[in-house]
Amino acid sequence: MKRSTQVTLTSISLLLLAAAIWWASGNLNSYYSRVANTAAIYITAAVSFNLINGVVGELSLGPNGFMALGGYTAAILLLPVAQKEMVYFLEPMVWPLGSFSLPPQLFIVALLAAGIIAGIGAFIVGWPCLRLKGDYLAIATFGFGEIIIVLANNLLSVTNGALGIKGLPELTNLWWTWGTAVVTILVVKNLVNSTYGRAMRAIRDNEVAAEAMGINVTKTKMIAFVVSGFFGGVSGALLTILISTISPTLFMFTMTFNLLIIIVLGGLGSITGSVLTAIIFTVLQELLRTVEAPFSLGFIQLPGVPGMRMVVFSALLVVLMLYYRKGICGSWEFSWEWLLRKLGRKEVDQWNQPMQDQY
Amino acid sequence: MEPTNARPVLDLQNITMAFGGLIAVRELSLQIEAGQLFGLIGPNGAGKTTIFNIITGQYTPTEGQVFFNGQDITGWKPNAITEAGIARTFQNIRLFTSMTVLENVLVAYHVRQKTKLWQSILFTPGYLREERRMRTAGLELLEKVGLADLANKKAGALPYGQQRRLEIARALATNPKLLLLDEPAAGMNPEETSRLTEFISEIRDEFNLTVLLIEHDMSLVMTVCEQIRVLDYGTTIAHGTPVQIQQNSRVIEAYLGEAKEYA
């Protein structure tokens, strides 16, 4: 298939998505629109996380840390100055953070700053452990996530500690969340299909051979890790601004656990899988709220069990690992060619087939 | 005994490699001239693969130095050594099994890529042109090694002999001056081996290579190599031309008698 055809098809579907968002912005009630926003945020977080765990094949356990970095960055930048004086009553905010804030029109600057700070965080964690072989990254990233939470609890003059930051301007909307999800998917997809992505997949398949083929393993992993951290940070910022409040509990290890479930269920390495399961996960999480609510069996009154949803998800994960180890997509990716084949149109342009199957 | 008129392509000086108490290579020196086809033989555990791992930077020798074209490359990282012009194959095949045959070769071109990361992510025209050039070159290379019709097959799905061939193709794609082949005929039947024997001389001439070869198959080694070094327990027990090696009593005792089983 010609590249221009694919670009056209992609553009058309993006226009359709835009129309859907436009419709949804006017018609969804606040509950449904929050679910739709959350789904898009999970897509961004999962697709970027999948780049490290699925494509490069390094086990990272720190996306909650990167999301927290992004969330706090955006919160600190966007909280109006007057609000800052009220919220930080235990300890005044450290100079100069307390004396300025970004106007709502500069939301995008806050999002980019969130991504950059999280990307820098990823670089700092990656620097010592990406050059080592073995499971250091898992341990270091896990530690990193925990350290961020400890810092968030204790750096009162920056994060306001356990009380968190409240009253953030509600700027997140469907345009921002789905727009970010689309940008993330396109960037990660192009990266994976580029020569750099090929190098990443080579590292996943056989690190020793990749290095012997001249690939700078540390640098390649670092690129994936920083890109992953960047979009993780942006997704954390979107989530924070969506619920207009942030505290250390928002980005505990549970967040990483959720994302792990999403990318494993989707099929490690598959962007399509991450996107689909991110949506499924968000919807299921809402539907399963009932299992946490108290309910009555007529003769007996059962109390609500908070955390029951996680039990269900964990059980689901175990079952899937036992019977469906590759996740719902395996390593399959959606492509326009696949769709057209499904729709019954035979591809005649044979010469372009092997050359273009990457794009 | 080597002629001294030309600078050797590869020059190992007094290499010792110890793994804890085990000395896998002991005070080994070895020079290889440009264009030579050099054989490295010896019984199992003699230290042959260890020498490859030292040359390609997987191991840093406990003592001694590795010179490549006069430059000291001891302690360099494997990818830097590949970039400098040394490529290898692996005794236990290490292909990128989830990738296609063509992609396996393309991975090797990444190191010489001109376009930058941001261009690659944005798929700029310059990047697409370079990617297309890589693909054309990759297909040409596969044509030369006789794997072109398998270009879009998954590497892991190839039969054994073709996997070995792909290992060589992939190494060639890095554009090496010196090619290290670790038991390229292992697991091949006599017919495949004789085709491989021809193939090795062909690529040496076509790509202007110097080749260092580890092999247990004596028919291959004796046909193709101009110089042979025999190792046992990490030390040299003989070196010379195939004829000299076949007549050397120490070699016959330590190795060739036993090697009859392989042939």
Ligand SMILES: Nc1ncnc2c1ncn2[C@@H]1O[C@H](COP(=O)(O)OP(=O)(O)OP(=O)(O)O)[C@@H](O)[C@H]1O
């Ligand atoms: N990383 C390592 N750690 C410990 N010992 C090692 C290591 N690599 C190799 N050895 C040991 O060094 C010795 C030489 O091994 P090497 O693989 O170089 O032998 P070889 O000549 O290639 O044998 P073969 O013909 O079986 O491939 C062996 O005793 C091996 O066990």
Ligand SMILES: [Mg+2]
């Ligand atoms: Mg060996």
